[in-house]
Amino acid sequence: MLLSQEPDIQVVGEAADGVAATDMAVALAPDVVLLDVRMPKRTGIEACRAIKEATPSAKVIMLTVSDEEVDLYEAVKGGAAGYMLKDSSIEEVAQGVRVVAEGQSLISPSMAVKLIDEFKQMSRPDHQQGPRLRLTERELEVLRLVAKGMNNREIAKVLFISENTVKNHVRNMLEKLQLHSRMEAVMYAVKEKILELP
Structure with missing residues (x-):
């Protein structure tokens, strides 16, 4: 609802689970797909893989609750272009959609800091x-x-x-x-x- 109020973003569909999200993404071929890592019927990671396989041009952003998620690696392997925390502001999510739509990759700042710290370790x-x-x-x-x-x-x-x-x-x-x-x-x-x- 909040994203649809952004003048340069058009929300073309919403889905309640991973299977519906995959079907909808394949049918509508959106530029960007926002997926929750944890979804019923099919996880966000599985949906990401299926969407990228069927619609390679679609850019996927994964939303997750915690920066402890190990799913970052699976998401990247599955073709996700972005990985953001759910507590990101609507402005950050909207900007994330724009950045990914332009072909760039995106990881939320807290996740990036965590990764850098982990690699140092x-x-x-x-x-x-x-x-x-x-x-x-x-x-x-x-x-x-x-x-x-x-x-x-x-x-x-x-x-x-x-x-x-x-x-x-x-x-x-x-x-x-x-x-x-x-x-x-x-x-x-x-x-x-x-x-x-x-």
């Missing part, structure tokens, strides 16, 4: 002494799935273990690697080539 010498070797095979499996953007419930289903067991593995993995968040674990996985980005 990753470059410290004590992170480069092969702690990977201390992980069990199961912890490596969990790390790969975390790095693919899966939550604990999804990981539990894939590995046929309980959600509680997944939580324990994630906690142990972070402790062993001296990491503080799932996002840092993803960055570690990419840096150590445990999970390679294309």
